[in-house]
Amino acid sequence: MKKIKKIKIRVNGKIKTIIDKLTLAELIKDLKIPLNKVAIELNKEIVNKKKINKIRFRNNDIIEIVHFIGGG
DSSP, X not given: OOOXXXXXEEETTEEXXXXXXXXXXXXXXXXXXXXXXXXXXXXXXXXXXXXTTTOBOOTTOEEEEEEOOOXX
């Protein structure tokens, strides 16, 4: 039986333990975040949403998810 490797990442300031194979797209889905209403930053770099299925995390990655808020 293969052991599942876990890593720690920081999401909006909170430490989260995940499996190391998780993609950014899977994380967004797990968090139930509407992709069209957020901007995503990974280690202080804006993420191209077209590439989120290919982005995998490394230990201690920092993710910031910012929601757009309408107003006037």
